[in-house]
Amino acid sequence: MAATRPKPENRSQERREKILQAAISLFSEQGYHHSSTRQIAKAAGVSEGTVFNNFESKSALLEIIIQGFYERLRNTAQEGLVNKHGCKEQFDFLAENHICVISEDNFLLMRLLAVYFSEHFNFYLDYRNSSIFKHSKIYTSLFDQVIREGIARKELKEDIKLSAMRDLFFGSMEYGVRSMLAQLETEETELNQEKLKAYAHSLCQPIWQSMENSEDQRSKDNQKELNLCERLERIADRLEEKI
Amino acid sequence: MAATRPKPENRSQERREKILQAAISLFSEQGYHHSSTRQIAKAAGVSEGTVFNNFESKSALLEIIIQGFYERLRNTAQEGLVNKHGCKEQFDFLAENHICVISEDNFLLMRLLAVYFSEHFNFYLDYRNSSIFKHSKIYTSLFDQVIREGIARKELKEDIKLSAMRDLFFGSMEYGVRSMLAQLETEETELNQEKLKAYAHSLCQPIWQSMENSEDQRSKDNQKELNLCERLERIADRLEEKI
Amino acid sequence: MAATRPKPENRSQERREKILQAAISLFSEQGYHHSSTRQIAKAAGVSEGTVFNNFESKSALLEIIIQGFYERLRNTAQEGLVNKHGCKEQFDFLAENHICVISEDNFLLMRLLAVYFSEHFNFYLDYRNSSIFKHSKIYTSLFDQVIREGIARKELKEDIKLSAMRDLFFGSMEYGVRSMLAQLETEETELNQEKLKAYAHSLCQPIWQSMENSEDQRSKDNQKELNLCERLERIADRLEEKI
Amino acid sequence: MAATRPKPENRSQERREKILQAAISLFSEQGYHHSSTRQIAKAAGVSEGTVFNNFESKSALLEIIIQGFYERLRNTAQEGLVNKHGCKEQFDFLAENHICVISEDNFLLMRLLAVYFSEHFNFYLDYRNSSIFKHSKIYTSLFDQVIREGIARKELKEDIKLSAMRDLFFGSMEYGVRSMLAQLETEETELNQEKLKAYAHSLCQPIWQSMENSEDQRSKDNQKELNLCERLERIADRLEEKI
DNA sequence: GATGAATGAGAGTTCATTCAT
DNA sequence: CATGAATGAACTCTCATTCAT
The missing domain is CATH 1.20.5 (Single alpha-helices involved in coiled-coils or other helix-helix interfaces)
Structure with missing residues (x-):
């Protein structure tokens, strides 16, 4: 019996995960507003009630998915940073990682953030107190760490305005991705990773330059x-x- | 009698404008999804049918409002550029103008773009063919012009990657505004223009630096x-x- | 001036005719319910008000078009009957004419009658007093005349139940047309006249036989x-x- | 407890039946287009959402009701045919049954078919693939069977054109019913069954005659x-x- | 007589959420 | 804890018709 005890929890976790995956898949294909909770339940192979037993509401589901993306961003970033020595290497890696992860699931993170902001942005005070904002901060603070270390190691200038650098870094990548998507050749349906990384590099170059404590x-x-x-x-x- | 002739056309234009203003106002206060066409009609003092006689659909109304913002951005930019001589002056002005105009109506443009992308972003081919994309391109091409002139006048380097600069410029400002909103002190409810301009400056500085002709x-x-x-x-x- | 006098009437008649033709064309292509008065006005090149100055309502327009079909049926029948001598010849001609005329405009008459009955059939007393019923009676009485003459000339039996023959005659053709349409080969998009006439003939044969006073x-x-x-x-x- | 188990299914079926009956009743009294789904829900004592949980759309409801009529026609016909021996007896019975069943609910079947054809008839390919067409074929094939058996038993001629006979049979009855309704005496509000059967007989007589084996x-x-x-x-x- | 902007009731349908089983 | 039928408010949009000009 003791061996079977963990089962219920596992089952419960599996169910939750199934629902999450179903939601991600549907949101990615049809968009948040065009995916009903009924569809999600069906796709997850559970009843509609179960969706609401596991997630407070549809918008809570949205938030949790977004958080999941931020966690993924943070985890891949943290893992990757371990092997990178030198500020520039880390900086470049953060950019590559960011642009690759946000392009997953047909740029789902960006699209879901658009949904989130389209509904909550007016209430920016809400945003600040939201768990999404917290997760976003945790993730972006990795950038801050890298920069701060760079300064400490005298690789970077001392008088860097960190928030500006952060906004340049993340803002340009997200804006750039939109531009790239809009300008895809008609026959292309995807952006390949190499293209994305190359673009990330061309955006980072000027930012790095401005921070560099050039010998x-x-x-x-x-x-x-x-x-x-x-x-x-x-x-x-x-x-x-x-x- | 001759003097009263133009009235019908004016009336028609006035009504249209009323509806647009009502929509802008409601979207700004409640968000797009939480503002019904019924509310808009009521706020504009017209019947619901009139809304749909003037605008094909609610989403057409959204697009037209967004277009209006892009036109305003372009007009204020074009007018302002006339008095600015020197590439740096123009560049700085574009940044100030951009950040000031997008902060209007409680950052309505950004919120409406979020709505637009939350519904259409998956279909980037649609976006490319949309009138919004066209308006956006017309506007951002002002930035391109300024930079190209700067290059021509040897004030800027020759080997500038224009699209990257554009994405850094516009992307960082829009991302930055979001960050600023999220970090407003609780007692503050607005970002004042001076703060915004100062921030725009700190974002532009590194971009400019990277383009400047070091010769x-x-x-x-x-x-x-x-x-x-x-x-x-x-x-x-x-x-x-x-x- | 005397020569130009008739113009206003002509103009008026032309307008009316334009509207009728536009309505027929739209009803034929999209069906009655899916054609709005706005569309009709536009297609006729007049304003929406003009439609209602010329026709009391949309349903009046429907009735007038149906009447027009009955008039056309009667006129072509009457004209054709003049050259046909002998009861059988006339009988066959009536069938051919009927099936050919109702197949015009993509079987519009039948479709419009379906609309009419779908809205008014419950109120059969209304139907009896309607002008459509009157026109229909005038037309079908041509059949009655032909049969009565046949009886008078001893070509047909004396004890024919006229109403039953009439219902067999017109009912089977209209029902048969529906069957034929439903069983068109996929590649066919139309029923050709020869096919229709042949089918009319196979329906008429038994009816005639039952009436014939056979030599x-x-x-x-x-x-x-x-x-x-x-x-x-x-x-x-x-x-x-x-x- | 075991006895109460089947309840949910029954309840569900009951509800569905309630909605159907409410719809039939309202369509019969007011016509399809003048009966709203709201009214139907109210009449059935359920919420509007429940109507759409049970039936895909209003027009699906229409189709299902029409199908129900065809099933009723087939069932009563099949049951009745069992006791009838001899081709003539069966043929007459089919006619009586048909005219009696289609006169039910104030000739609702015919009126609903008019609605259906008024919306779909242009798209005859749709009709052919529709379930209504299938049900109609299943029902009318009973007529075909009777005739084929008659031929096999040499009671009927060998060279009968079946489709023509079918169209004469069903077409004349439906057209005839319309004529009868239109010519009801003002004081009458209904056609009694005896009258209908007698009329059916006078329509069938010539058809039968033409098929009968002269050998x-x-x-x-x-x-x-x-x-x-x-x-x-x-x-x-x-x-x-x-x- | 022509115009066409304005009307506004009403339509079908959706959907997140609840709760009795 | 799962189920899924039931909810009903809310939605966008249509359209025949009117009437001031």
């Missing part, structure tokens, strides 16, 4: 300073001579 | 150094005379 | 009588011999 | 002649004896 630049500046110093010294020499 | 900058720096040296030399000359 | 049958009877007579004569002969 | 009839005639001849011969014999 090159420092040495150039030093050179200029040296030249200036030399001239000033010559002036000083002349003054000395006069005195 | 230009170097010569400017050199110029400054030279000027400094000259002044010092003149000072030295005067000292020489005095002594 | 053939009389002659067969004569033959039998002759045979009988011959035998009697032989019997008489034998009697003569005996005597 | 059969001829042999009967011959028999009569033979009998006659025999009698004459007997008379002649007697005469011979006397002489």
Whole structure:
């Protein structure tokens, strides 16, 4: 009996997972508003009541799916970061990971966020207190960590405005994905990962550049300073001579 | 009599405008999905049939409102650009204008775009063929023009990847606005224009930097150094005379 | 001026006719219920108000179109009957004419009658007093005339139940047309006139037969009588011999 | 408890039946187009949603009611045919049954068919594939069976064109009913069954006549002649004896 | 007589959610 | 804890008809 005890929990978990997967699949194919809870129940092979026994409401289901995506983003990011040493490597990896994960399930995360904001955005105070916002913060704080470490290691400038960098980083990728989708050739139906990664790179390049504590630049500046110093010294020499 | 002739046309335009304003107002306050066509008709002081005589459907109304915003963005941008000379000035102005206009009506444009994408985003081919996409392109091409002119005038580098810059520019502002809203102090209910402009500036700074022609900058720096040296030399000359 | 006087009337008549034709065309293509008065007005190139200045209501328009069909049926029948001599010829012609005319405009008459009956049939008293019923009676009375003349000329039996013949005649053709349409080969999109006429013929044959005052049958009877007579004569002969 | 188990299914069936009966009753009294689904729900004592949980749409409800009529026609016909021996008896019974059943509920079947054809008749391919057409075929094939058996038993001619007979049979009855309704005396509000059966008989007579095997009839005639001849011969014999 | 904007009741249908079983 | 029938408010949209111009 003890061996069978965990079963109910497992069954329960399986059911929950089935419903989630059914919802993800339907939302991805038809959109949130065009997928009814009845359809979700049917697709999950459970009754309509069961959906509501497992999830408070349809919009709660939406939130949980979005959270799941953020968790996935965070997990893949954290796992990947472990192997990356050096700030630039980590920075680039975060971008690649982000653009690849958000493109999953036909860009479902972005579409669901659009749904979420289309219903809740007016109530931004709600958003701030929402668990979605919290998950989003947890995830994006990985970016912050990477940058902060970069600064600490003097790889990056000290006077970086972090929030601006974050917005540039995540905002441009999400906006860029939309642009890319809209400009797909008619025959194409998908964006391949290589294309996405390459694009992510072209967006990150300027951001990185602006943060970089460039050795090159420092040495150039030093050179200029040296030249200036030399001239000033010559002036000083002349003054000395006069005195 | 001749003076009263134009009335019918005006009346018709007025009614249409009334409906649009009512819709904008309701969408802004309650969101698109929670504003019914009945409410809109009532708020506009017309019958429900009149709404549908003037607009094909509720979603057509949505599209027209979004288009209106893009037209407003383009018009204010075009008018403002006339007085701005110099690429940097224009670039900064575009950012300020963008962030100010999208913050109007409680960030209605962004919320309506979220609605639009939440329903249509899966069908990106639809989006590409939609009039909204066309309006958006017309507007964002102003940015392209400014950058291209900057390149032509050698103020900007030649090898700029325009689409990446565009996505950084518009994407970071829209993402940034969301972040700012989510982080408003509880007592605040609005973002004031100054704050917005300042933020736009901090987002634009790195983008500009990455595009700027460093040849230009170097010569400017050199110029400054030279000027400094000259002044010092003149000072030295005067000292020489005095002594 | 005297020459231009008739114009207004003509114009008015033209308008009316345009509206009628537009309605017929739309009803034929989309059905009565799916054709709005707005569409009709547009197709006729007039305003919506004009439709209602010329026809009391949409259903009045329907009735007038149905009446027009009955008039057409009557006119073509009357004109055709003039050249047909002999009851059988006229009878066959009526059938051919009927089936050909009702097949016009994609069987519009039948479809419009279905509309009419679907809305008014419950109120059969209304139907009896309606002008459609009157027109229908005027038309079908041509059949009655032909039969009555046939009886008068001894071509048809005296004890024919006219109403039953009429119902067999018109009922079977209309029902038969429906059957034929339902059993069209998939590649066919129309019933050609020859097929229709042939079918009309196979429906009419039994009806005619039942009414015919057959010469053939009389002659067969004569033959039998002759045979009988011959035998009697032989019997008489034998009697003569005996005597 | 076991006894109460089947309840849910029964309840469900009862509800469905209630809705059907409510719809039949309302359609019969007010016509299909003038009976709203709201009214039907109210009359059935259920909510509007329940109507649509049980029937896909209002027009599906229409189709199911029509199918019910066809089933009733078939069932009463099949049951009745069992007791009828001889082709003529069966043929007459089919006619009586048909005209009696279609006159039920104020001729609802015919009126609902009019509704159906008024909406779908243009799309005859749809009709052919519709379940209504199938039910109608199943029912009318009973007529075909009776006739084929009659042919097999040599009671009917071999060269009968079955489809024409079918169209004459069913077409004339339905057309005839319309005529009768339109010519009811004002004080009458119903057609009584005797009248209907008598009329059915007068429509069937010519159809039967045209199918009847004349061989059969001829042999009967011959028999009569033979009998006659025999009698004459007997008379002649007697005469011979006397002489 | 022509116009066509305005009407507004009413239609069919959807759907998240509840709750008795 | 699962079920799924029942709910009923709410939705967008249609359309014949009117009437001021």
